[in-house]
Amino acid sequence: MKNKSIIFIAFMLCTLLFLTPTHAMAKGIYEHQDTFVPQNQAVDDVVVVGGDATIWGTVNDAVIVVNGNVNLKASAKINGFVVVIGGNVRQEPGAVITGEIIRFSFDNATKNSLLVGGGLVAGTWLLQLAMTIGLIILPVLIVFLSKHHINPFVDRARQAPGHLMYIGFFSILIIFALTVLLIVTIIGIPIAILLLVLAAASFIYGLAAVSLLVGERMKGMIGRPNWIVSLAGSVVLISFMNVPLLGAILFMGIFIFTIGMMTLWIFEKIKTKRLKKT
Numbered sequence: 001m002k003n004k005s006i007i008f009i010a011f012m013l014c015t016l017l018f019l020t021p022t023h024a025m026a027k028g029i030y031e032h033q034d035t036f037v038p039q040n041q042a043v044d045d046v047v048v049v050g051g052d053a054t055i056w057g058t059v060n061d062a063v064i065v066v067n068g069n070v071n072l073k074a075s076a077k078i079n080g081f082v083v084v085i086g087g088n089v090r091q092e093p094g095a096v097i098t099g100e101i102i103r104f105s106f107d108n109a110t111k112n113s114l115l116v117g118g119g120l121v122a123g124t125w126l127l128q129l130a131m132t133i134g135l136i137i138l139p140v141l142i143v144f145l146s147k148h149h150i151n152p153f154v155d156r157a158r159q160a161p162g163h164l165m166y167i168g169f170f171s172i173l174i175i176f177a178l179t180v181l182l183i184v185t186i187i188g189i190p191i192a193i194l195l196l197v198l199a200a201a202s203f204i205y206g207l208a209a210v211s212l213l214v215g216e217r218m219k220g221m222i223g224r225p226n227w228i229v230s231l232a233g234s235v236v237l238i239s240f241m242n243v244p245l246l247g248a249i250l251f252m253g254i255f256i257f258t259i260g261m262m263t264l265w266i267f268e269k270i271k272t273k274r275l276k277k278t
Contacts, residue, residue: 032049032050033050033051034048034051034052034053035048035051035052035053035054036054036055036056037053037054037055037057037058037076038056038057039057039073039075040057041058042057042058042059042060043057043058043060044059044060044061045059045060045061045062045063046059046062046063046064046065047062047064047065048064048065048066048068049065049066049067050066050067050068051065051068052065052068052069052070052071053065053068053069053070054071054073055070055072055073056073056075056076057075057076057077058076058078059076059077059078059079059080060079060080061079062080062081062082062083062099063080063081063082063083064082065083065085065087066086066087067085067086068084068087069088069090070084070087070088070089070090071090072089072090072091072092072095072097073092074092074093074094074095075094075095076092077096078095078096078097078098078099079098079099080099081097081100081101081102082097082099082100082101082102083102083103084101084102084103084104085104086104087103088103089101089103128242132238132242135204135207135234135238135241136231136234136235136238138207138208139204139207139208139211139230139234140211140227140231140234142204142205143208143211143212143226143227143229143230144226144227146208150205150208150209150212150226152265153205153206153261154212154213156264156265157206157209157213157257157261158213161257163260163264164257164260165253165257165260166260167259167260167264168255168256168257168258168261168263169256169260171259171260171263172199172256172259175195175199175259178195179192179195179196199259202258202261203254203255203258203259205258206258206259206261206262207234207237207254207258208230209258209261210233210254210257211229211230211231211233211234211237212226212229212230212233213233214232214233214236214237215228215229215230215231215232215234215236216233218233218236237250237254
């Protein structure tokens with residue numbers, strides 16, 4: 001019976017220890033239950049998750065409570081800021097806060113804002129991921145399906161890169177001017193859309209040629225099939241395109257380069273047909 005009594009008393013003491021609110025007795029308090037800071041005590045920080053913080057004493061830095069309330073009694077002094085997430089701040093007359101009170105409530109408006117903001121962030125990330133995968137796969141498919149038909153574009157890009165940039169820049173200006181004029185006339189909107197689609201297709205096809213050029217300069221690519229070389233080059237190019245600022249500059253440079261490549265190819269085809277007719 002004596003042993004049973006000792007075990008019962010120990011059990012009750014442990015229960016009281018874990019169920020009663022915590023009284024702050026250290027420099028920094030980090031708890032998951034209701035926490036008290038006595039009147040004549042000073043601590044550096046109070047962080048409570050899933051409970052309330054009741055403060056009679058002094059907190060030198062910050063009070064942070066998540067999913068709980070902050071109760072500042074008349075003798076409380078906070079020499080910093082108070083952050084409450086999912087709760088309220090109750091401040092009695094005489095309580096002093098030298099910093100800011102930051103409170104995040106989880107009402108319906110906040111939840112809707114978080115859902116909308118999170119949806120936009122997730123949607124933007126998914127769109128960027130889809131575009132990244134597409135810009136890697138499409139050039140590889142073009143190289144694989146076109147086989148050796150893409151080699152003339154690669155040779156042209158290798159021989160006259162500066163010339164192609166020059167042609168591409170002025171071609172883009174012409175395409176932009178034509179697109180604006182067609183949109184203004186309203187009737188020409190379908191033609192404007194067609195021009196933009198052709199420009200996008202030219203970019204993808206030209207990107208396939210550029211990816212081959214980049215892949216050829218990588219170690220271990222000699223003697224490999226063209227589609228593997230293109231895959232390696234595409235991964236490198238698209239990786240750099242995802243770098244802020246540098247990616248935008250690289251994208252514009254490749255876009256101008258590829259448009260110049262396709263413009264020169266079109267002019268050469270027209271010139272060849274005219275020579276055949278004569």
